[in-house]
Amino acid sequence: MGYRALNNGLKSFWRCSLGLLLWQSSLTPSNAQSSPKPDKELECELLVVGGGLAGAAASYEALLAGKTVCMTEITDWVGGQISSQGTSALDERTTQREQLFYPRGYLELRDRIENFYGELNPGECWVSVSCFFPDDAHTILLEQLKDAEAEGQGKLHWLPNTVIKDLEITGRKITSAVAIQHQPQPGKPKLNTYPLSRTIEDAYTYEDSDLLKKEIIKLNPAATTTDWYVIEATETGEIVGLADVPYRLGIDALSHLEPSSSSLTNDPYCTQGFTYTFAMEATAEPQEHTMPSFYMQHHQYYSYELERLADFDLVFTYRRIWSPNTGEEANFRGVKFTEPTPGDISMQNWTWGNDYRPGTSKDNLVYTRRQLEFTGQLEPGGWLGGLRTETLQKGEDHALGYFYWLVEGTTDSQLGDGVKTPNPNHRLLVGLDSPMGTAHGLSKYPYMREGRRIIGRVYPGYSNGFTVTEIDISRRNYREEYYVNNLDEVTYRQLWTAIDGLEAVANKDMDIDRIVRRTRSTIYPDSIGIGHYAIDFHPCMNEYPAEKPGNTEREGERRGGGQAYPFQIPLRAMIPQKIDNLIVTGKSIATSHIAAAAYRVHSFEWSSGAAAGIITSYALENDIMIYELIDETYIREKELQSLQKMLNESGNPTAFPDTSIFNQDWEDWQ
Known part of the structure; x- marks a missing residue:
């Protein structure tokens, strides 16, 4: 497959983007706006807010179930x-x-990627078995949703932007x-x-602006159903914040x-970092790169x-998404990869x-909630994202600035002088036909690793509200x-009591040194999905x-990192x-800060979204509220068993192979 022609006007890009990227706005303590009369109204059985992998998975399963789905997405992909x-x-x-133990829609997505390129890894990256173009991913996934719509005879109202x-x-x-x-x-x-x-x-403001023309859409429950469901599938937990339900942010x-x-x-202020990704191309000849005005600050x-x-070359090939010609085999300190080649x-x-x-x-x-309140975003019509x-x-x-550092930089904040050398034979890919689909070359939305995480309802053993925690999944x-x-x-003592699986307070005379650590994640009677x-x-x-010079990471944050056992997603x-x-999916489900660092990747997001699509469809068809499925979790209600x-x-x-309280043999799952 030949790559589309890309805009190589890098100088003009820098001149244009510098002014734009210096643009800043500040919130005022009140942003309240009265809601204007809608330009149109749509009816849905399911309103899916967010078109990421969780939202797409929820829509996919609901469409196969014949449901009418409205899916909103802040970007056009x-x-x-x-x-x-x-x-x-x-x-x-x-x-x-290796076992291809994933939800069916995720497996279909992988197959469609492979069929599209004729191989699963057109980039020959080494971080994954599959690296590919972001713009192609949109095309592939949207086609998958349209096929599900036709197969299930559902209806998708796709609402980009x-x-x-x-x-x-x-x-x-x-x-x-x-x-x-x-x-x-x-x-x-x-x-x-x-x-x-x-x-x-501007996108969250009702009035037309100099740049954007707006259409106000009111979304309502379908007249054919007695109820509807809203599925939170945004990247930051927007609906969690807007609906003002209890949640956590940052470190617990x-x-x-x-x-x-x-x-x-x-x-609440220390959340995981976010990332604007970009794509860069290796060239046969050196390129001219202009230092951004903000580079010295960063x-x-x-x-x-x-x-x-x-x-x-190791960093370049780590997430290489396209490689038309295979380079020579290389090895840097034990990591094997193929050398980059022009293109x-x-x-x-x-x-x-x-x-x-x-x-x-x-x-x-x-x-945070306090900041939302101060900036007026919790007032009617005040929400700005x-x-x-x-x-x-x-x-x-x-x-x-990082792109410029890669191609021209000579400093290294962690390794010192003499490590980083210029690599000018590369260009930033910019333009609306570039892999990121933007004139400036950055991703349309930042990659988010953490957002608002709900606090679940009170259940036996969870007097402060349900949450999946570190010790539920960690191998530490x-x-x-x-x-x-x-x-x-x-x-x-409480730690080892909990690890042993005892929900009651430990006997003060218990010899905790005799407790043998379980070698699996917590098993949930209401599991509806999986992740690892x-x-x-x-x-x-x-x-x-x-970016302050000499700044350091929050001490102790990486201590919670490490391997996890295969885990479940409790309803x-x-x-x-x-x-x-x-219903909440993706990164906003009830997890702790440390557990959330595992509950955030591609297949997990799909699994949680797919479960949401099936569960909400089930609830509508059986005239039951979802919370009623687990109000007596420990006796496994008939409806819950039917759903699972x-x-x-x-x-x-809903579980990995051979999951049971009698199977502790999970050390080999890597």
Whole structure:
């Protein structure tokens, strides 16, 4: 497949983008707007908010079930991580991948990628078995949804460039939603000409602007059903924030459930870093690169990070998404890859590169409830997306600066002088026909690793609300000296009691040294999906601003990282407090800060979304509220058993092979 012609006007791009990327906006304490009369109304059985992998999976299964689905998406691409966020390299664990033990829709997506290119890994990347173009991912996935619509005789209202502005909540239910869909004004630049920070607040504002023409859409329950469901599938937990249900952000306080926490208290400002990805192409001749005006502010951050990674070709091929000609085999400190050749295209997503990692109340990206309230976003019509626009813009600068560092930089913040050398034979791929589909070359939306995480409802053993925690999935050895020395006696005893599976308070005379650690994740009687990935951290930085020279990662944040056992997705983690017809998927399910670092990758998002699509369809067809399926979880209600049977028989597994309380043999699952 020949690659599309790309805009090579890099000089003009820099001149254009510098002014745009310096644009900043600030929120005022009141953004309230009265809702205008809608331009049109749509009826849905399911309203899916967010067109990422979780939202796409929910829509896919609901369409196969014959449902009418409205799916909104802030960008014009479906797919989230694999498309609009540019992280088109599937994060998969070895054993699960070898057994191809995934939901049916995810397996179909993998097959469609392979069929599209004639191979699963057209980029010959080494981080994954599949790296590919983000723009192609949108095309592939949208076709998959359309085929599901035809097969199941459902109806998809695909609403790109659309955000939810307001919700009507009556009692314990969302009864309607108001959306804003935008298009460019006649004669104005096309969408994706400007970076997200330049347009995001405009997109959430009812009135037409100089750049955007708006259409107000009211979304209502279908007249043919007695109810509808709203599925939260956004990247940051937008509907969680807008609906104002209880949630957490950032670090959870140290406890027996979160014994590796880096803080004695909750810290909502320290979330995992976000990343604007970009694509760059290897060229036969050196390219001329102009230093961005903001480069000197950011350059002291960038680094290869570790000596074993300090090789440009290694970094370039890590997430190479296109390789028309296979280069010679190479090896850098034990890592094997094929050398880049002219025409190769790489997607960049690097911790000490284009990751932007704010961690203070001055620059956190996802606003806390208190910040939302202060900025007026919880007032009727006041919602603006719940993000700090200035931090988005800093992340954009940071990513563009990283490209310049890769091609011209000579500093390395972690490894010192003499490590980094220029690599001018590369160009940033910009233009609306580029892999990222933007004039500036950055992804349409940042890759988000963490957003608002709901607090589930109160159940036996979860008096503070249900949450999946660190010790539910981690393989960490809690006999290590750190835990013995740093946890007080009561907390340490509670830790081992919980690990042993006892829900009651331990007998104070119990010999905890005799407890044998289980070698599996927690088994949930209400499991509706699966996932497996390492607990992977991209920690926030200590000081403001994140790119400050000499700044360091939040101490202790990586302690919680490491291997995890294959885990389940409990239905309780998807049901928020206060609202009965809102179901939460993806990164906003009820997990702790540490557990969330594993519950965030591609196949997990698909599994949680697929479950949401099937469960909501089941609930509508059987005239039952989803929370009623688990109000007596420990006796496994008949309806829950019927639902789980439906999930498993449809090819959406709720447990890994041989999962049982008698099977402790999970050490070989890698």
